[in-house]
Amino acid sequence: MRLPIDFIFQQLRPFLFAVDPENAHERMLSAVELVSKFPGLLQFLCWQFREESPRLTTELFGYTLQNPIGLAAGFDKDGRIHPALFALGFGFVEIGTVTPKPQSGNSRPRLFRLVQDLALINRMGFNNQGAWKMAERLVSRTATISADEVEIFNQSTNYPANINSGLLGINIGKNKDTDLDNAEDDYVSALSTLHPFADYFTLNISSPNTDNLRNLQEKEALRSLLVAVCARRDTLERNHLRKTPLMVKLAPDLSQEALENTIQVIQEFSIQGVIATNTTVERPQLNSKNHHETGGLSGKPLQKRSTEMIRSLFQELGPEIPIIGVGGILSGADAYEKIRAGASAVQIYTGLIYQGPGMVRKVKRELSELLKKDAFESVASAVGVDC
Ligand SMILES: Cc1cc2nc3c(=O)[nH]c(=O)nc-3n(C[C@H](O)[C@H](O)[C@H](O)COP(=O)(O)O)c2cc1C
Secondary structure (H helix, E strand, O other): OOOOOOHHHHHHHHHOOOHHHHHHHHHHHHHHHHHOOHHHHHHHHHHOOOOOHHOOOEEOEEEEEOOOOOEEEOOOOOOOHHHHHOOOOEEEEEEEEOOOOOOOOOOOEEEEEHHHOOEEEEEOOEEEEEEEHHHHHHHHHHHHHHHHHHHHHOOOOOOOOOOOOEEEEEEEEEOOOOHHHHHHHHHHHHHHHHHHOEEEEEEEEEOOOOOOHHHOHHHHHHHHHHHHHHHHHHHHHHOOOOOOEEEEEEEEOHHHHHHHHHHHHHHOOOOEEEOOOOOOOOOOOOOOOOHHHOEEEHHHHHHHHHHHHHHHHHHOOOOHHHHHHHOOOOHHHHHHHHHHHHHEEEEEEEHHHOOOOOOHHHHHHHHHHHHOOOOOOOOHHOOOOOO
Protein backbone atom coordinates (compact mmCIF):
# COMPACT_ATOMS: atom_id res chain seq x y z
CA MET A 1 0.00 0.00 0.00
CA ARG A 2 1.24 3.48 -0.86
CA LEU A 3 1.19 5.95 2.02
CA PRO A 4 -0.63 9.29 1.49
CA ILE A 5 2.70 11.13 1.61
CA ASP A 6 1.32 14.51 0.51
CA PHE A 7 -1.47 14.41 3.09
CA ILE A 8 1.00 13.45 5.85
CA PHE A 9 3.35 16.29 4.82
CA GLN A 10 0.50 18.83 4.82
CA GLN A 11 -0.39 17.77 8.39
CA LEU A 12 3.24 18.01 9.55
CA ARG A 13 4.07 21.26 7.76
CA PRO A 14 2.78 23.69 10.43
CA PHE A 15 5.00 21.94 13.01
CA LEU A 16 8.02 21.92 10.69
CA PHE A 17 7.47 25.57 9.78
CA ALA A 18 7.28 26.53 13.47
CA VAL A 19 10.96 25.58 13.75
CA ASP A 20 13.82 27.82 12.49
CA PRO A 21 14.32 26.78 8.82
CA GLU A 22 17.97 25.81 9.18
CA ASN A 23 17.29 23.78 12.34
CA ALA A 24 14.39 22.05 10.59
CA HIS A 25 16.68 21.21 7.65
CA GLU A 26 19.44 19.96 9.95
CA ARG A 27 16.99 17.70 11.83
CA MET A 28 15.64 16.33 8.56
CA LEU A 29 19.19 15.54 7.36
CA SER A 30 20.01 13.72 10.60
CA ALA A 31 16.75 11.74 10.54
CA VAL A 32 17.22 10.71 6.91
CA GLU A 33 20.86 9.81 7.57
CA LEU A 34 19.67 7.48 10.31
CA VAL A 35 16.95 5.93 8.14
CA SER A 36 19.49 5.42 5.34
CA LYS A 37 21.45 3.00 7.53
CA PHE A 38 18.67 0.45 6.98
CA PRO A 39 18.69 -0.72 3.35
CA GLY A 40 15.19 -2.13 3.77
CA LEU A 41 13.84 1.31 4.56
CA LEU A 42 15.46 2.86 1.49
CA GLN A 43 13.94 0.10 -0.56
CA PHE A 44 10.56 0.92 0.94
CA LEU A 45 11.05 4.59 0.05
CA CYS A 46 11.92 3.66 -3.53
CA TRP A 47 8.69 1.78 -3.82
CA GLN A 48 6.62 4.53 -2.17
CA PHE A 49 7.95 7.22 -4.48
CA ARG A 50 8.12 5.23 -7.68
CA GLU A 51 6.74 6.97 -10.77
CA GLU A 52 8.11 5.68 -14.03
CA SER A 53 7.37 6.38 -17.63
CA PRO A 54 9.50 5.85 -20.75
CA ARG A 55 8.38 9.37 -21.75
CA LEU A 56 10.43 10.84 -18.91
CA THR A 57 13.78 9.70 -20.26
CA THR A 58 16.29 12.33 -21.32
CA GLU A 59 19.93 12.57 -22.38
CA LEU A 60 22.70 14.28 -20.45
CA PHE A 61 26.33 14.06 -21.57
CA GLY A 62 25.79 10.72 -23.22
CA TYR A 63 23.96 9.21 -20.24
CA THR A 64 20.30 8.29 -20.45
CA LEU A 65 18.46 9.50 -17.37
CA GLN A 66 15.29 7.69 -16.27
CA ASN A 67 13.77 11.06 -15.53
CA PRO A 68 14.88 14.69 -15.88
CA ILE A 69 14.12 15.82 -12.32
CA GLY A 70 17.23 16.52 -10.24
CA LEU A 71 17.93 17.84 -6.80
CA ALA A 72 19.64 21.25 -6.85
CA ALA A 73 22.87 22.01 -5.00
CA GLY A 74 22.73 23.29 -1.44
CA PHE A 75 20.16 20.82 -0.10
CA ASP A 76 22.72 18.14 0.78
CA LYS A 77 25.91 20.20 0.98
CA ASP A 78 28.08 17.43 2.46
CA GLY A 79 26.75 14.39 0.61
CA ARG A 80 25.10 12.92 3.70
CA ILE A 81 21.84 11.58 2.28
CA HIS A 82 22.11 11.20 -1.49
CA PRO A 83 21.07 7.50 -1.54
CA ALA A 84 17.80 8.46 0.17
CA LEU A 85 17.37 11.32 -2.30
CA PHE A 86 17.69 8.88 -5.21
CA ALA A 87 15.09 6.74 -3.44
CA LEU A 88 12.67 9.72 -3.58
CA GLY A 89 12.81 9.32 -7.35
CA PHE A 90 15.26 11.99 -8.49
CA GLY A 91 16.92 11.18 -11.81
CA PHE A 92 20.08 12.92 -10.61
CA VAL A 93 21.29 14.52 -7.41
CA GLU A 94 23.81 17.35 -7.04
CA ILE A 95 25.60 17.55 -3.71
CA GLY A 96 27.68 20.54 -2.46
CA THR A 97 28.66 23.29 -2.77
CA VAL A 98 31.79 21.88 -1.22
CA THR A 99 35.04 23.85 -0.79
CA PRO A 100 38.56 22.40 -0.31
CA LYS A 101 38.69 23.34 3.39
CA PRO A 102 35.77 23.10 5.81
CA GLN A 103 34.16 26.42 6.72
CA SER A 104 31.27 27.51 8.90
CA GLY A 105 29.61 30.00 6.54
CA ASN A 106 27.90 33.25 7.54
CA SER A 107 26.48 33.89 10.97
CA ARG A 108 22.97 32.69 11.75
CA PRO A 109 20.12 33.28 11.08
CA ARG A 110 20.92 32.97 7.38
CA LEU A 111 17.95 31.12 5.91
CA PHE A 112 14.46 32.61 5.75
CA ARG A 113 11.08 31.35 4.57
CA LEU A 114 8.88 33.67 2.54
CA VAL A 115 5.74 31.57 2.82
CA GLN A 116 3.27 33.88 1.02
CA ASP A 117 5.70 34.09 -1.90
CA LEU A 118 6.60 30.36 -2.01
CA ALA A 119 10.21 31.50 -1.76
CA LEU A 120 13.34 31.37 0.40
CA ILE A 121 16.13 33.86 1.00
CA ASN A 122 19.49 32.38 2.01
CA ARG A 123 22.92 33.78 2.78
CA MET A 124 24.47 30.53 3.96
CA GLY A 125 27.95 31.34 2.58
CA PHE A 126 29.10 27.81 1.64
CA ASN A 127 28.93 26.27 5.11
CA ASN A 128 30.35 22.78 4.55
CA GLN A 129 32.63 20.14 6.02
CA GLY A 130 35.20 20.33 3.22
CA ALA A 131 36.17 18.14 0.28
CA TRP A 132 38.12 15.53 2.27
CA LYS A 133 35.20 14.84 4.62
CA MET A 134 32.90 14.46 1.64
CA ALA A 135 35.37 12.09 -0.05
CA GLU A 136 35.64 10.02 3.14
CA ARG A 137 31.86 9.77 3.31
CA LEU A 138 31.54 8.85 -0.36
CA VAL A 139 34.23 6.15 -0.08
CA SER A 140 32.43 4.45 2.77
CA ARG A 141 29.06 4.97 1.12
CA THR A 142 30.24 3.43 -2.15
CA ALA A 143 31.62 0.46 -0.24
CA THR A 144 28.36 -0.08 1.65
CA ILE A 145 26.23 0.29 -1.43
CA SER A 146 28.19 -2.16 -3.52
CA ALA A 147 28.19 -4.67 -0.69
CA ASP A 148 24.50 -4.94 -0.02
CA GLU A 149 22.08 -2.28 -1.19
CA VAL A 150 22.76 -2.43 -4.93
CA GLU A 151 22.41 -6.18 -4.76
CA ILE A 152 19.01 -5.91 -3.09
CA PHE A 153 17.79 -3.13 -5.35
CA ASN A 154 18.89 -4.82 -8.53
CA GLN A 155 17.63 -8.28 -7.70
CA SER A 156 14.27 -7.33 -6.29
CA THR A 157 11.43 -7.61 -8.77
CA ASN A 158 9.06 -5.72 -6.48
CA TYR A 159 11.34 -2.73 -6.26
CA PRO A 160 12.81 -2.21 -9.69
CA ALA A 161 14.52 1.11 -8.94
CA ASN A 162 18.26 0.80 -9.07
CA ILE A 163 19.71 3.01 -6.37
CA ASN A 164 22.75 3.69 -8.52
CA SER A 165 20.81 4.46 -11.66
CA GLY A 166 20.87 8.24 -11.25
CA LEU A 167 23.79 10.58 -11.79
CA LEU A 168 25.65 12.06 -8.85
CA GLY A 169 26.92 15.59 -9.46
CA ILE A 170 29.32 17.40 -7.15
CA ASN A 171 29.12 21.18 -6.99
CA ILE A 172 32.43 22.84 -6.05
CA GLY A 173 33.36 26.34 -4.92
CA LYS A 174 36.11 28.39 -3.36
CA ASN A 175 36.79 29.03 0.31
CA LYS A 176 35.86 32.44 1.69
CA ASP A 177 39.48 33.22 2.67
CA THR A 178 40.92 32.40 -0.77
CA ASP A 179 41.60 35.50 -2.87
CA LEU A 180 39.65 35.71 -6.08
CA ASP A 181 42.99 35.80 -7.96
CA ASN A 182 43.77 32.32 -6.61
CA ALA A 183 40.24 30.95 -6.92
CA GLU A 184 41.27 28.39 -9.55
CA ASP A 185 43.51 26.64 -6.99
CA ASP A 186 40.43 25.88 -4.86
CA TYR A 187 38.38 24.55 -7.78
CA VAL A 188 41.29 22.41 -8.96
CA SER A 189 41.87 21.10 -5.43
CA ALA A 190 38.21 20.14 -4.84
CA LEU A 191 38.03 18.56 -8.30
CA SER A 192 41.14 16.45 -7.66
CA THR A 193 39.95 15.24 -4.24
CA LEU A 194 36.48 14.28 -5.38
CA HIS A 195 37.18 13.11 -8.93
CA PRO A 196 36.61 9.39 -8.25
CA PHE A 197 33.09 9.95 -6.94
CA ALA A 198 31.37 12.35 -9.34
CA ASP A 199 29.45 11.60 -12.52
CA TYR A 200 29.80 15.32 -13.26
CA PHE A 201 31.15 18.46 -11.58
CA THR A 202 29.52 21.87 -11.38
CA LEU A 203 31.66 24.97 -11.01
CA ASN A 204 29.67 27.30 -8.81
CA ILE A 205 30.65 30.82 -9.81
CA SER A 206 27.28 32.36 -9.12
CA SER A 207 26.49 32.22 -5.41
CA PRO A 208 25.67 35.74 -4.17
CA ASN A 209 26.84 34.89 -0.64
CA THR A 210 30.62 34.67 -1.13
CA ASP A 211 32.16 38.10 -1.71
CA ASN A 212 32.93 38.76 -5.39
CA LEU A 213 32.44 35.11 -6.40
CA ARG A 214 30.17 36.24 -9.20
CA ASN A 215 33.08 38.19 -10.74
CA LEU A 216 34.35 34.79 -11.89
CA GLN A 217 31.62 34.93 -14.55
CA GLU A 218 33.47 37.83 -16.21
CA LYS A 219 35.47 37.11 -19.36
CA GLU A 220 39.10 37.16 -18.18
CA ALA A 221 38.45 35.68 -14.74
CA LEU A 222 36.36 32.88 -16.23
CA ARG A 223 38.98 32.20 -18.89
CA SER A 224 41.79 31.73 -16.36
CA LEU A 225 39.53 29.58 -14.15
CA LEU A 226 38.58 27.32 -17.07
CA VAL A 227 42.18 27.03 -18.32
CA ALA A 228 43.24 25.64 -14.93
CA VAL A 229 40.19 23.47 -14.24
CA CYS A 230 39.96 21.96 -17.74
CA ALA A 231 43.70 21.16 -17.75
CA ARG A 232 43.37 19.33 -14.42
CA ARG A 233 40.20 17.56 -15.55
CA ASP A 234 41.89 16.38 -18.76
CA THR A 235 44.84 14.97 -16.78
CA LEU A 236 42.52 13.17 -14.37
CA GLU A 237 40.53 11.75 -17.28
CA ARG A 238 43.69 10.46 -18.95
CA ASN A 239 45.03 8.94 -15.73
CA HIS A 240 41.78 7.29 -14.68
CA LEU A 241 40.28 6.55 -18.11
CA ARG A 242 37.05 8.09 -16.96
CA LYS A 243 35.07 10.99 -18.43
CA THR A 244 34.22 13.85 -16.09
CA PRO A 245 31.73 16.30 -17.57
CA LEU A 246 32.04 19.86 -16.29
CA MET A 247 29.06 22.19 -15.85
CA VAL A 248 29.12 25.90 -15.08
CA LYS A 249 26.36 27.35 -12.88
CA LEU A 250 25.29 30.90 -13.70
CA ALA A 251 23.50 33.71 -11.89
CA PRO A 252 20.12 34.99 -13.09
CA ASP A 253 21.29 38.57 -12.58
CA LEU A 254 23.67 38.70 -15.57
CA SER A 255 22.77 41.32 -18.17
CA GLN A 256 22.28 40.07 -21.74
CA GLU A 257 25.69 41.49 -22.68
CA ALA A 258 27.44 39.86 -19.72
CA LEU A 259 25.69 36.57 -20.49
CA GLU A 260 26.89 36.69 -24.10
CA ASN A 261 30.47 37.28 -22.94
CA THR A 262 30.23 34.37 -20.51
CA ILE A 263 28.83 32.09 -23.21
CA GLN A 264 31.62 33.08 -25.58
CA VAL A 265 34.25 32.00 -23.03
CA ILE A 266 32.41 28.77 -22.19
CA GLN A 267 32.42 27.87 -25.89
CA GLU A 268 36.22 28.24 -26.02
CA PHE A 269 36.59 25.30 -23.62
CA SER A 270 35.45 21.72 -23.33
CA ILE A 271 32.52 22.45 -21.02
CA GLN A 272 29.71 19.89 -21.14
CA GLY A 273 26.82 21.95 -19.81
CA VAL A 274 25.41 25.00 -18.10
CA ILE A 275 23.13 25.23 -15.06
CA ALA A 276 20.71 28.15 -15.10
CA THR A 277 20.21 29.53 -12.55
CA ASN A 278 21.44 30.18 -9.05
CA THR A 279 19.46 32.43 -6.68
CA THR A 280 18.83 36.12 -7.46
CA VAL A 281 19.77 39.28 -5.58
CA GLU A 282 16.91 41.11 -7.30
CA ARG A 283 13.77 41.73 -5.24
CA PRO A 284 10.62 41.62 -7.33
CA GLN A 285 7.30 42.42 -5.61
CA LEU A 286 7.28 40.22 -2.47
CA ASN A 287 4.62 39.93 0.22
CA SER A 288 6.30 38.03 3.06
CA LYS A 289 7.74 39.69 6.13
CA ASN A 290 11.28 38.42 5.47
CA HIS A 291 11.52 40.07 2.03
CA HIS A 292 14.10 42.64 3.22
CA GLU A 293 16.68 39.99 4.26
CA THR A 294 20.01 40.03 2.39
CA GLY A 295 20.94 37.00 0.30
CA GLY A 296 19.81 34.97 -2.68
CA LEU A 297 16.11 34.65 -3.43
CA SER A 298 14.81 31.31 -4.74
CA GLY A 299 11.43 29.76 -5.51
CA LYS A 300 8.40 31.13 -7.34
CA PRO A 301 9.63 34.75 -7.77
CA LEU A 302 12.72 33.42 -9.62
CA GLN A 303 10.78 31.23 -12.02
CA LYS A 304 10.23 33.61 -14.93
CA ARG A 305 13.75 35.06 -14.94
CA SER A 306 15.44 31.67 -14.89
CA THR A 307 13.26 30.43 -17.78
CA GLU A 308 14.12 33.54 -19.80
CA MET A 309 17.78 32.86 -19.23
CA ILE A 310 17.42 29.22 -20.30
CA ARG A 311 15.81 30.43 -23.52
CA SER A 312 18.66 32.90 -24.22
CA LEU A 313 21.24 30.23 -23.45
CA PHE A 314 19.59 27.67 -25.71
CA GLN A 315 19.45 30.19 -28.55
CA GLU A 316 23.18 30.90 -28.15
CA LEU A 317 24.46 27.41 -27.34
CA GLY A 318 22.13 25.25 -29.44
CA PRO A 319 21.42 21.62 -28.53
CA GLU A 320 25.11 20.58 -28.31
CA ILE A 321 25.75 21.95 -24.82
CA PRO A 322 22.95 20.80 -22.49
CA ILE A 323 21.28 23.18 -20.05
CA ILE A 324 19.98 22.18 -16.64
CA GLY A 325 17.09 24.49 -15.76
CA VAL A 326 16.53 25.48 -12.14
CA GLY A 327 14.55 28.22 -10.44
CA GLY A 328 11.02 28.23 -9.10
CA ILE A 329 9.85 24.83 -10.28
CA LEU A 330 6.75 23.90 -8.30
CA SER A 331 4.86 21.66 -10.73
CA GLY A 332 5.19 19.45 -13.80
CA ALA A 333 4.00 22.41 -15.90
CA ASP A 334 6.88 24.55 -14.58
CA ALA A 335 9.38 21.81 -15.43
CA TYR A 336 7.82 21.40 -18.88
CA GLU A 337 8.08 25.13 -19.56
CA LYS A 338 11.82 25.04 -18.81
CA ILE A 339 12.31 21.94 -20.98
CA ARG A 340 10.48 23.57 -23.89
CA ALA A 341 12.66 26.65 -23.37
CA GLY A 342 15.79 24.52 -23.82
CA ALA A 343 16.56 22.61 -20.61
CA SER A 344 17.55 18.96 -21.06
CA ALA A 345 16.89 18.37 -17.38
CA VAL A 346 15.74 20.44 -14.40
CA GLN A 347 16.48 20.76 -10.70
CA ILE A 348 14.39 21.58 -7.65
CA TYR A 349 15.15 22.98 -4.23
CA THR A 350 12.63 25.47 -2.79
CA GLY A 351 9.59 23.58 -4.09
CA LEU A 352 10.63 20.60 -2.01
CA ILE A 353 10.62 22.71 1.16
CA TYR A 354 7.02 23.81 0.55
CA GLN A 355 5.59 20.60 -0.92
CA GLY A 356 7.60 17.85 0.73
CA PRO A 357 9.09 14.66 -0.69
CA GLY A 358 5.93 13.67 -2.60
CA MET A 359 6.64 16.59 -4.94
CA VAL A 360 9.14 14.61 -7.01
CA ARG A 361 6.56 11.96 -7.89
CA LYS A 362 3.90 14.62 -8.55
CA VAL A 363 6.14 16.63 -10.89
CA LYS A 364 7.08 13.47 -12.81
CA ARG A 365 3.45 12.41 -13.17
CA GLU A 366 2.32 15.86 -14.34
CA LEU A 367 5.24 16.19 -16.75
CA SER A 368 4.57 12.79 -18.24
CA GLU A 369 0.91 13.74 -18.84
CA LEU A 370 1.90 17.01 -20.52
CA LEU A 371 4.38 15.24 -22.79
CA LYS A 372 1.73 12.71 -23.72
CA LYS A 373 -0.84 15.43 -24.46
CA ASP A 374 1.60 17.06 -26.88
CA ALA A 375 2.59 13.70 -28.41
CA PHE A 376 6.26 13.81 -27.32
CA GLU A 377 7.74 10.36 -26.90
CA SER A 378 10.43 11.54 -24.51
CA VAL A 379 11.68 14.61 -22.70
CA ALA A 380 14.60 14.66 -25.11
CA SER A 381 12.27 15.33 -28.03
CA ALA A 382 10.65 18.33 -26.28
CA VAL A 383 13.91 20.12 -25.42
CA GLY A 384 13.94 23.65 -26.86
CA VAL A 385 10.79 23.32 -29.03
CA ASP A 386 9.69 26.82 -27.97
CA CYS A 387 12.89 28.38 -29.30
C1 LIG B 1 19.17 27.27 1.30
C2 LIG B 1 19.77 27.23 -0.06
C3 LIG B 1 21.11 26.89 -0.20
C4 LIG B 1 21.69 26.84 -1.47
N1 LIG B 1 22.99 26.49 -1.58
C5 LIG B 1 23.53 26.37 -2.81
C6 LIG B 1 24.87 25.94 -2.95
O1 LIG B 1 25.56 25.63 -1.99
N2 LIG B 1 25.38 25.87 -4.21
C7 LIG B 1 24.65 26.19 -5.33
O2 LIG B 1 25.16 26.08 -6.45
N3 LIG B 1 23.37 26.58 -5.21
C8 LIG B 1 22.80 26.68 -3.99
N4 LIG B 1 21.50 27.07 -3.87
C9 LIG B 1 20.74 27.45 -5.10
C10 LIG B 1 19.90 26.27 -5.63
O3 LIG B 1 20.72 25.21 -6.02
C11 LIG B 1 19.03 26.73 -6.83
O4 LIG B 1 19.91 27.13 -7.87
C12 LIG B 1 18.12 27.88 -6.48
O5 LIG B 1 17.59 27.75 -5.19
C13 LIG B 1 16.95 28.01 -7.46
O6 LIG B 1 16.14 26.85 -7.45
P1 LIG B 1 14.76 26.77 -6.62
O7 LIG B 1 13.96 27.99 -6.95
O8 LIG B 1 14.11 25.48 -7.05
O9 LIG B 1 15.13 26.75 -5.19
C14 LIG B 1 20.90 27.14 -2.61
C15 LIG B 1 19.55 27.46 -2.46
C16 LIG B 1 18.98 27.50 -1.22
C17 LIG B 1 17.51 27.85 -1.10
